Amino acid sequence: MDVLTPADPAASRTGPRPPRPPGPDPRSERRRAAWVGAFLTPALALILLLLLVPFLVTAWRSLFDDNGVTARFVGLSNYVALFTDPDFGRSLLNTVLWVVGTLVLPVLLGLLLAVLTHSVRWGAVARTAVVIPYALSGSATALLWTFLLRTDGAVNQTLSAVGLGGWQQEWLLHWPMNTLVMIVATTWQATGASLILFLVGLQTIPSETIEAARLDGARGLQLFLRIILPQLRPMTVVVVGMSIVNSLKTFDIVWLLTQGGPGTASETLALTMYRQTFTLNRYGYGAAVSVVLTVVVIAASWLYLRRQVRQRTGEAV
Amino acid sequence: MSRPAPTDVVSVFNDNPTWTPGFQAAGRRLRPLSGFRLAPRAVPNVSNYQQIVRMSARTDSTTDLIKWWNGYRLRDIARSGIVADVTDAWDEAARRGWSDDTALRATFTHEGRQYGVPLYKSYFVVFYSRPAFERLGVDVPTTWQQFLDVVDASHAKGITPISAGGATSWESLIWFQQLVNGLDHRFYQDLTAGRASYTDDVCRRAMALWSDLYRRGAFSAPDASTTDLPARFARGTTAMCLYGTWNTGAFLDNGVKAADLGAFLLPPPPGGARSVIVESGVLAVSAHAHKLDAAHAVARAWLDPSVQTAWTGFLRDTSADPGVVPDVGTVRQVAAQVRRDRPTQAIRYWEASPPVLIEGNVQDLSAFMIDPTSSQATKTLSNMQHRADKEWKMWTS
Numbered sequence: 001m002d003v004l005t006p007a008d009p010a011a012s013r014t015g016p017r018p019p020r021p022p023g024p025d026p027r028s029e030r031r032r033a034a035w036v037g038a039f040l041t042p043a044l045a046l047i048l049l050l051l052l053v054p055f056l057v058t059a060w061r062s063l064f065d066d067n068g069v070t071a072r073f074v075g076l077s078n079y080v081a082l083f084t085d086p087d088f089g090r091s092l093l094n095t096v097l098w099v100v101g102t103l104v105l106p107v108l109l110g111l112l113l114a115v116l117t118h119s120v121r122w123g124a125v126a127r128t129a130v131v132i133p134y135a136l137s138g139s140a141t142a143l144l145w146t147f148l149l150r151t152d153g154a155v156n157q158t159l160s161a162v163g164l165g166g167w168q169q170e171w172l173l174h175w176p177m178n179t180l181v182m183i184v185a186t187t188w189q190a191t192g193a194s195l196i197l198f199l200v201g202l203q204t205i206p207s208e209t210i211e212a213a214r215l216d217g218a219r220g221l222q223l224f225l226r227i228i229l230p231q232l233r234p235m236t237v238v239v240v241g242m243s244i245v246n247s248l249k250t251f252d253i254v255w256l257l258t259q260g261g262p263g264t265a266s267e268t269l270a271l272t273m274y275r276q277t278f279t280l281n282r283y284g285y286g287a288a289v290s291v292v293l294t295v296v297v298i299a300a301s302w303l304y305l306r307r308q309v310r311q312r313t314g315e316a317v
Numbered sequence: 318m319s320r321p322a323p324t325d326v327v328s329v330f331n332d333n334p335t336w337t338p339g340f341q342a343a344g345r346r347l348r349p350l351s352g353f354r355l356a357p358r359a360v361p362n363v364s365n366y367q368q369i370v371r372m373s374a375r376t377d378s379t380t381d382l383i384k385w386w387n388g389y390r391l392r393d394i395a396r397s398g399i400v401a402d403v404t405d406a407w408d409e410a411a412r413r414g415w416s417d418d419t420a421l422r423a424t425f426t427h428e429g430r431q432y433g434v435p436l437y438k439s440y441f442v443v444f445y446s447r448p449a450f451e452r453l454g455v456d457v458p459t460t461w462q463q464f465l466d467v468v469d470a471s472h473a474k475g476i477t478p479i480s481a482g483g484a485t486s487w488e489s490l491i492w493f494q495q496l497v498n499g500l501d502h503r504f505y506q507d508l509t510a511g512r513a514s515y516t517d518d519v520c521r522r523a524m525a526l527w528s529d530l531y532r533r534g535a536f537s538a539p540d541a542s543t544t545d546l547p548a549r550f551a552r553g554t555t556a557m558c559l560y561g562t563w564n565t566g567a568f569l570d571n572g573v574k575a576a577d578l579g580a581f582l583l584p585p586p587p588g589g590a591r592s593v594i595v596e597s598g599v600l601a602v603s604a605h606a607h608k609l610d611a612a613h614a615v616a617r618a619w620l621d622p623s624v625q626t627a628w629t630g631f632l633r634d635t636s637a638d639p640g641v642v643p644d645v646g647t648v649r650q651v652a653a654q655v656r657r658d659r660p661t662q663a664i665r666y667w668e669a670s671p672p673v674l675i676e677g678n679v680q681d682l683s684a685f686m687i688d689p690t691s692s693q694a695t696k697t698l699s700n701m702q703h704r705a706d707k708e709w710k711m712w713t714s
Contacts, residue, residue: 068371069397151538173484173540173687261485262539263684278364280673281371 055294062287071284078288087264091272094179095248098268099300101183102190102247107239109187110194111232115224118202127195134192142256145185146172149257172258175265182253182266190246194239201235202228237308244304248297269293327353327611329600331384332366334359339631343619346627350618353611355382374399374603381606382615385433385599387424388668389675389712394601395427401602401609403616404431410620416637420662421597434619435637436598437629439561441495441665442580442651444568449476449556450579457581464584465533471556472534479530480546480558481686484539487667489682490675491559492530494594494666496523499585502592502661509669511709515702524685524694526586531689539686547571550578559583561596561665565647566633580647582654591660596668597637674708 062078064071082088113130117123133141148154149171156168172178205228213227229236251270254260260267260275267275273293277286325348329340337357344355358380360366373379374394383400385391394400407425411417421438425431450456453471458464471478483489498505500519507513508520530536537555543564549555551572568578582593600619602612618624625641633645635652642652667675678701685697 067393067397068368069374069394069399150540150542152541170538170540170687259485261680261683262687263680265684274364275676278368280676281367282673 055291058287058294059291062284062291064284066283066287068281068283074284078285079292081285082288082292087267088272090264091267091269094266095250095268095296097176097179098183098247098250099244101180102186102243102250103240105183105187106190106194107243109191110239111198111236113191114195114198114202115228118199127199130195131192133189134196136189138189138252139256141185141189142253145182145188145253146257149181149185172266173262178258178266182257185257186250186253190243194243197235197239198232201232204235205231237305241301241304241308244300245297248293248300269296325353326356327382327608327615328356328358328380329382329384330366330370330380331357331359332361332363333384334361336631339628342631343624343628346621346624347615347618350621350624351611351614353608353615355615370394371399374605377605377607379603379605379607381603381608381612383601383603384436385601386668387433387435387597387599388664389671390668391425391432391599391601392427393672395432399604400432401604401606401613402430402432403434403602403613406434406613406616406619407431409617410434410638413621415620415622415625416639418637418639421595421637424597424664424668425599433599433601434616436600437563437632437634438637439563439596439634440582440651440655441491441559441561441594441596443557443559443583444550444564444647445557445579445581446550446553446555446573447577447579449550449553452476452553453556457579459584461584461586467556468530468533468535476553477537477549477555478533478535478557479537480541480543480549480555481536482539482541482543483686484683486683487679488543489539489686490666490679492527493523493682494663494669495559495583496526496586498592498594498663499583500526500589502590502663505592505663509664509666511670511705515698515705520698521694524698525691527685528689528691528694539683543567547573562648562651563596563632563634565645568647569633569645575646578647580651582651582658582660591658592663593655593660594665595662596665670705671708671712673711674705677704677708 061071063073063075065074065077066072113126117126136144146153150156151170151173153171155171159165159167169177171181209227209231210223213223218227249270250268251274254266254268254271255274258266260271264272264275269289270293273286273289276282276289280286331340337359340355340357344353348354360369370379370383370385371394374383379399385394385400391400407416407422416435418438421435422431425433425435445457449471450467453467453474453476455467455470456463458467468478481488481492483491494505497508497520500523504513504517504519508515508517514520543558543560546555546558547568548571550558550568551574562580565578565580569575582591585591600616602609602616606612620636620638622638622641625636625638626643629636629641630643633643633648635642635648639652639656642649663669667679669675681697681700681704685693
């Protein structure tokens with residue numbers, strides 16, 4: 001909304017300065033604040049109750065050696081043990097691979113497919129084919145890919161049947177290949193979500209903008225990079241932000257395909273947390289992992305969003 | 318506040334919903350003996366199940382009876398005080414001649430007292446496909462060399478000799494426990510009690526034997542699924558599988574004819590003696606049960622032959638009472654061989670040491686199955702011992 005301010009040069013051109021509007025009525029200000037407070041209170045209460053309190057309880061539990069039956073205060077020992085555990089380094093590395101992989105593949109593919117199929121005749125068919133896997137649950141996806149990727153699974157059998165037996169692999173048994181193929185499996189499922197969001201973004205670009213760019217001679221890649229991509233920026237912020245948070249929390253597909261193994265080779269931070277807490281019944285140690293994971297997720301989201309929001313604010317000024 | 322189960326019902330919490338008809342059948346036999354029948358409640362996810370038991374056992378929301386695991390997993394909860402002493406049930410079973418199995422009883426013991434009664438007693442045996450053996454022209458092996466001959470014959474004919482999964486599951490312990498215990502039963506007991514080292518000679522020899530079997534092409538891919546095994550047995554594309562007798566029902570329910578399924582105790586490797594790995598579930602009484610006396614009464618009557626007949630008939634597995642054998646050919650074959658050979662018994666590796674130590678070592682063994690070389694064997698044993706040093710200290714602290 002445009003607001004006429006005393007500094008507005010247009011205002012000084014149009015005649016004598018108008019009288020300063022009277023100051024806000026304190027009573028109406030208080031009433032307004034009460035209304036705002038009333039609207040915000042349920043949301044704040046829910047965040048406090050469902051996010052902040054459980055986080056503080058988890059952080060408190062991470063200071064105990066707790067087997068689910070007895071608990072003993074051990075200070076920061078769980079964190080010391082975690083940061084000196086060689087498995088933690090692997091888990092962190094895998095999590096980083098997931099973040100990079102799911103940023104590069106589903107987001108880029110989603111963007112590419114959205115742009116390519118947006119205005120072509122049979123685009124809807126292609127889009128449907130990509131979006132259908134998104135409707136499947138993580139468990140169903142994992143079962144399907146287990147069937148495909150096991151050593152005696154469909155991929156290797158197909159390779160053998162077409163005379164490419166030499167290309168057969170133990171897909172899920174060796175690092176980093178197991179992590180990479182699981183990222184591919186996730187890409188198969190998650191690209192549909194990015195595609196939908198980018199399509200929504202494309203539909204919000206005014207057709208006049210595209211036409212004007214075309215009249216100015218912009219075509220193909222130039223049109224995409226100079227006109228379409230900048231217009232998609234708000235949607236890209238959402239898609240990338242969601243992708244970062246989701247990849248940091250990666251759990252279901254890894255748990256169902258490899259259980260984090262062989263050994264702990266394909267474990268992510270979320271799996272380490274689950275294994276320590278629910279398999280080994282080390283609730284304090286598991287709580288320490290979850291605190292670290294929460295800090296990483298919040299830090300990554302904050303750093304990313306702060307940068308994006310600042311840039312957006314800069315554009316608006 | 319939760320309420321006790323009604324009148325003549327004792328609740329039993331377990332991690333296997335498919336057991337419900339079995340518990341109900343056993344409950345019908347328990348009713349005239351103890352005055353109570355069973356009301357099973359199940360949570361199918363093992364991790365969730367353990368968590369619920371641990372969290373609820375000290376509250377008034379616990380069930381009266383709890384299914385658990387023996388060995389160190391039982392000691393873990395016994396020393397936390399959430400299960401009750403049922404030594405009298407074992408005494409009664411011994412007095413009545415139902416079960417006087419001191420080796421098994423030891424695995425239910427913490428500080429000289431027993432904290433559960435055996436749900437079943439499974440043996441780790443080699444299941445084999447009779448059609449595959451017939452096609453290969455081989456008999457059940459009685460020596461290690463004969464066993465290797467069967468492996469070689471299968472491999473030569475393009476039949477997978479042994480299905481052995483475990484790349485990402487507990488099953489990686491199966492061949493490790495079998496070979497270490499088969500080579501030296503006393504050493505296996507010392508090893509799992511923390512009195513011997515994973516870097517000792519017996520473990521190195523066991524890993525070398527395991528590597529050698531891989532070199533011979535004895536095993537399936539390490540990510541083979543046990544779920545598919547019955548189909549592969551029925552087709553005759555896999556010859557053998559070392560597994561617990563509790564899996565007998567899965568074979569028979571999934572396409573393997575009773576006449577086509579055989580089982581035998583694996584002969585010991587050179588220098589070893591006959592010994593068998595035993596697995597036994599636990600029926601424990603919750604220390605905070607609403608119906609503590611009723612739960613104790615059920616525990617005392619659990620090993621009664623009539624109850625065991627109903628229960629193991631449903632399971633198609635062996636009972637802690639050697640006199641109760643279900644009418645299933647394969648299980649009878651195993652029971653007969655155990656009676657004849659009288660092998661020493663060793664507790665399954667999964668329950669044989671502190672749980673955290675086992676879980677970590679199982680992951681190392683899974684990694685070994687992916688790369689079963691001598692250098693990886695050395696690294697695996699070293700890691701296992703390193704973990705043992707740490708976890709035994711934690712366990713005793």
